[in-house]
Amino acid sequence: RQEQWWEKRGVNLSRQNMSNWIMQAANVWLQPIYERMKDLLLTEDIIHADETSLQVLKEDGKKAQSKSYMWLYRSGRYGPGIVLYEYQPSRAKEHPAEFLKGFKGYLATDAYAGYKGLPDVVNVGCWSHAKRGFDDTVKAIGKRGKDSKAMEGLRFCRELFAIEKKLKKLDPNKRYEERLLYSKPVLEAFWAWLHETKELCPPKSHLGQAIQYCLNHWEALNAFLLDGRLEIDNNRSERSIKPFVIGRKNFLFCITPRGARASAITYSIIESAKENGLKPFDYLEYLFTELPNAKADELDRFLPWSDEIPEHCRTPKKK
Numbered sequence: 057r058q059e060q061w062w063e064k065r066g067v068n069l070s071r072q073n074m075s076n077w078i079m080q081a082a083n084v085w086l087q088p089i090y091e092r093m094k095d096l097l098l099t100e101d102i103i104h105a106d107e108t109s110l111q112v113l114k115e116d117g118k119k120a121q122s123k124s125y126m127w128l129y130r131s132g133r134y135g136p137g138i139v140l141y142e143y144q145p146s147r148a149k150e151h152p153a154e155f156l157k158g159f160k161g162y163l164a165t166d167a168y169a170g171y172k173g174l175p176d177v178v179n180v181g182c183w184s185h186a187k188r189g190f191d192d193t194v195k196a197i198g199k200r201g202k203d204s205k206a207m208e209g210l211r212f213c214r215e216l217f218a219i220e221k222k223l224k225k226l227d228p229n230k231r232y233e234e235r236l237l238y239s240k241p242v243l244e245a246f247w248a249w250l251h252e253t254k255e256l257c258p259p260k261s262h263l264g265q266a267i268q269y270c271l272n273h274w275e276a277l278n279a280f281l282l283d284g285r286l287e288i289d290n291n292r293s294e295r296s297i298k299p300f301v302i303g304r305k306n307f308l309f310c311i312t313p314r315g316a317r318a319s320a321i322t323y324s325i326i327e328s329a330k331e332n333g334l335k336p337f338d339y340l341e342y343l344f345t346e347l348p349n350a351k352a353d354e355l356d357r358f359l360p361w362s363d364e365i366p367e368h369c370r371t372p373k374k375k
Contacts, residue, residue: 075315082318085347090321092355093138093328094155101161102132102285105171106293107147108301111309112316115145126320127151128297132164134228134285136361137331139296140324143316149173162283164290167273181276182290187213189266196262205253206263212246220288228284235281243278246270299327325360332360338369 062069097103107127113120124145131138144151149170156163160176166185190213193206219238223231250267257264270277280286300323310316329339342365343358350358357364 075311078322079314079318081344082321085344086321086325088347088352088355089343089358090140090324093324093359094140096136096359097129097131097138097140098156098159100131100135100138100159102135102164102283103156103159103161104128104130104132104164104290104293104296105152106166106290106297107168108297108304110143110304110316112143112145112311112313113309114312118145123147124316125151126297126300126316127155128293128300129155130293130296132285132292133287136359137328139327139331141300141320141327143310143313143320145313162279162286164287164293166290166293167269167276178279178282179276180279180286180290181273183213183216183277183280184289184291184294186266186270186273186277187217189262189269193262193266204263205257206266208249209246209253209263209266212242212249215242216288226284230284232281232284235284240281243281247274296327296331299323329360333371333373334360334365334369335371339365342366342369 058074059069059071105128107125109123110126111121112118112124115122115124118124124143125147127142127144129140129142142151142155147168147170149172152171153174156174156177159174161178162180163171163174163177164180164182165171166182172179187210190206190210194204194210197204197206216239219235219242223234226234250270254264254267254271257267259265259268280288303323310319325340325343326336329336339360347358356362
């Protein structure tokens, strides 16, 4: 589209040339910022993660139609706004294990098995995914859904989210105490209901699968009780990976792994900028202007949450 846009204005600028510019900018100027943000992310004790598929046409040992993956790792609600993407040729568990090497703390995910078994990591489950199973079952039943066992399960989930809504503005310590007081009894009642209802429905049914999901991931689904800073769902990562998913619908694929890695770095810088209230274009312009004259030990002043970022790069706050 941009190639055609420029051509209509009398500029013959090929998409290959523009792609090379992006790869050069990402690898030379943006990657140091990316690596510094990664170092800082791994010092946090709460990380959210997710992944989505990506097609890379020219990948060694793979067919053009095969799936590669873009992984997402980001900070929680109380850390600096860090959003990092990482391209990998597969969905294998060694990729998060390598990226998160040295991380100790809570890892919020959507229960994909590839995140399990990491040393010094507590897996935190997503109640939005647990709730979705009962919600979908109620919708599938139709009019009878309102009086069904699936609706009973859905009510437990809704009650947990209602409690979270009331506790949203509390400080983490107070939220931790309130969860033990209000959320824990709901979880205990839900646990008993899951075991009781499991015996009444076929395991392969929609309801049976929703119940089994909760039972299989019960420890991770209860982990949000351990720390008031934790969230009851992994929606934070889903919101952060969505811009890449929307972009993929337009660009469809990457041609080479080098391009996929440059895309991951560029998306990371832009989404981290947005997370910290910056205007991406102005922030990138600032980086490309200042980084060539910066020293290696000055990277922190260019990070998107730095107080030294110029005011013109910041998005005006709504009144």
